[in-house]
Amino acid sequence: MKAKRKSARHFDDDFRLRVLKDYYESGSSYSKIARKYGLSSGNIIQWERRYRDKCVSLPDEISELEKQVFMARSLKASASAAPKSEEARLREENARLRKALEYSELRNEALNEVLKIGREQYGIDLLKKAGAKQ
Numbered sequence: 001m002k003a004k005r006k007s008a009r010h011f012d013d014d015f016r017l018r019v020l021k022d023y024y025e026s027g028s029s030y031s032k033i034a035r036k037y038g039l040s041s042g043n044i045i046q047w048e049r050r051y052r053d054k055c056v057s058l059p060d061e062i063s064e065l066e067k068q069v070f071m072a073r074s075l076k077a078s079a080s081a082a083p084k085s086e087e088a089r090l091r092e093e094n095a096r097l098r099k100a101l102e103y104s105e106l107r108n109e110a111l112n113e114v115l116k117i118g119r120e121q122y123g124i125d126l127l128k129k130a131g132a133k134q
Helices: 013-026 030-037 041-052 060-080 086-122
Strands: none
Touching: 013 030, 013 041, 013 086, 030 041, 041 086, 060 086
16 A cells, blocks of 8 residues: 655655655665655655755864765775776766765754754754853
8 A cells, every 4th residue: 555645845844854864875766765755756856955055064073974974885885886987986976975965964954953943942042152262
């Protein structure tokens, strides 16, 4: 029996980000992830565009950690694959890095939303003020 599809407006940001995280980490197609969650691939594409427009840069240590994870994955994948031309290898690496960047931007947006909710609902400002004593 097929899972019933819901419209995008019924999902909260946590669910959307979880689906997008799965998409970026797995390297699967939109349609495969959509089937997994009982969505249409158009939902995922729309969510990806929505969060991509809210980009801000990540702290250096998080960027470096994500870079290391993706490089380790690429080495593992390239070891099992047949030899490829330098151009094909660079294209694949470029595609992986673009996905990593998109995921990082989504993750950062989610963290900013958490900070915003904490500030608005609980009156807690977790960001350090410029010039504050450390």
